[in-house]
Amino acid sequence: MPKRYSSKPRAPRTKKGQAFVDEERFGRLKEGEGKNPFYVNLVSRFRIQDGYLKRFLLVLFFPIQLVLFFSAAYSYGSLFAVLYASFGILEGLSGQRRRAGHVITNKKFKSKRRSRAQTRESLTLVCISDTHMRHKYFDDTFPNGDVLVHTGDASNFGSFNELKEFALWFAQQPHKYKIFVPGNHDMLFDEKFYDVYYKEWTIGKKESSLKIKQLMEKLGIIVLIDESIVIENIKFYGSPWTIIEHPWQTAFQLPADKMVTKWKQIEEDTDVLLTHSPPYGILDKCLFGGSNTGCRDLMRVVKEKIKPAVHVYGHEHGEPGIQQHIYQSGQCTYFGNAASVSEYYITRRNPLVFSITLS
Numbered sequence: 001m002p003k004r005y006s007s008k009p010r011a012p013r014t015k016k017g018q019a020f021v022d023e024e025r026f027g028r029l030k031e032g033e034g035k036n037p038f039y040v041n042l043v044s045r046f047r048i049q050d051g052y053l054k055r056f057l058l059v060l061f062f063p064i065q066l067v068l069f070f071s072a073a074y075s076y077g078s079l080f081a082v083l084y085a086s087f088g089i090l091e092g093l094s095g096q097r098r099r100a101g102h103v104i105t106n107k108k109f110k111s112k113r114r115s116r117a118q119t120r121e122s123l124t125l126v127c128i129s130d131t132h133m134r135h136k137y138f139d140d141t142f143p144n145g146d147v148l149v150h151t152g153d154a155s156n157f158g159s160f161n162e163l164k165e166f167a168l169w170f171a172q173q174p175h176k177y178k179i180f181v182p183g184n185h186d187m188l189f190d191e192k193f194y195d196v197y198y199k200e201w202t203i204g205k206k207e208s209s210l211k212i213k214q215l216m217e218k219l220g221i222i223v224l225i226d227e228s229i230v231i232e233n234i235k236f237y238g239s240p241w242t243i244i245e246h247p248w249q250t251a252f253q254l255p256a257d258k259m260v261t262k263w264k265q266i267e268e269d270t271d272v273l274l275t276h277s278p279p280y281g282i283l284d285k286c287l288f289g290g291s292n293t294g295c296r297d298l299m300r301v302v303k304e305k306i307k308p309a310v311h312v313y314g315h316e317h318g319e320p321g322i323q324q325h326i327y328q329s330g331q332c333t334y335f336g337n338a339a340s341v342s343e344y345y346i347t348r349r350n351p352l353v354f355s356i357t358l359s
């Protein structure tokens, strides 16, 4: 297993070994005192998945949704793109470059650590995200590569059983390295959030954040939470944070004006950036009206400071695909929204595949 580099401060602990409740994030709430409104609690207690909820709302408010579809189509510039984003249909007409085995190569990339000895010529990344317990729908066309990446929301409710099921499937894949960055649904990974909100999202006993992390590690999965790892001379940095969406309180979320504190931790020599959050304005459109939902500070930090070869993310299911950004120097970053389920969680999409030339 390659060496991991952590940039996060260690959580303070009480004498009994319990993590402090983070007052800056949750105010004066104590352990087990979450404050989701009653309808969010209803959804969590009855285990109503986002996919079912969205489909139910689609049927119930169909005329309104139709108007939103057309306003999204105006914003996307294509009705086919909206149909693909919603239901995973008409991929060929949607302008997506996402068919199985399609590899995007960043030939213009120059690694910031070129002085080290190169052992190989390229590294292939296979990227998925937001599988929401539908990982088993990936079929035989699942491409091979060196590193399999998942940028969050493997689960629906972030329970131990869900994450264990995902981890067992993920670990079975033939890729030599597997990296997982949790998302806002993978609640058990956010220990401080879980301490406050576990009664609202967990059925039965409180579960152990440490246990799921240990299980993943035992299975050979590299979990990156505000930390980096160097694989074959390529530095990967993973961050799970997204902007809070009221009234839902889920894991690893902060108000928009606090997000920059997380992005400041990204190491400047990062080659492959993995975040759950999309950057603002780049494959981050929400299907409902076509508005941009990504983080402005993340966009600024990535384009002005980090300039990685590849930036992969998910969270927003409504605008999957790959977009290239070319800098004045001639180098470029490929941005990839790897969300694997459609807006209505109906079908899975093919993974994004990137090849990074090392020499």
Ligand SMILES: [Fe+2]
Pocket (backbone or CB within 6 Å): 130, 153, 183, 315, 316, 317
């Ligand atoms: Fe998601």
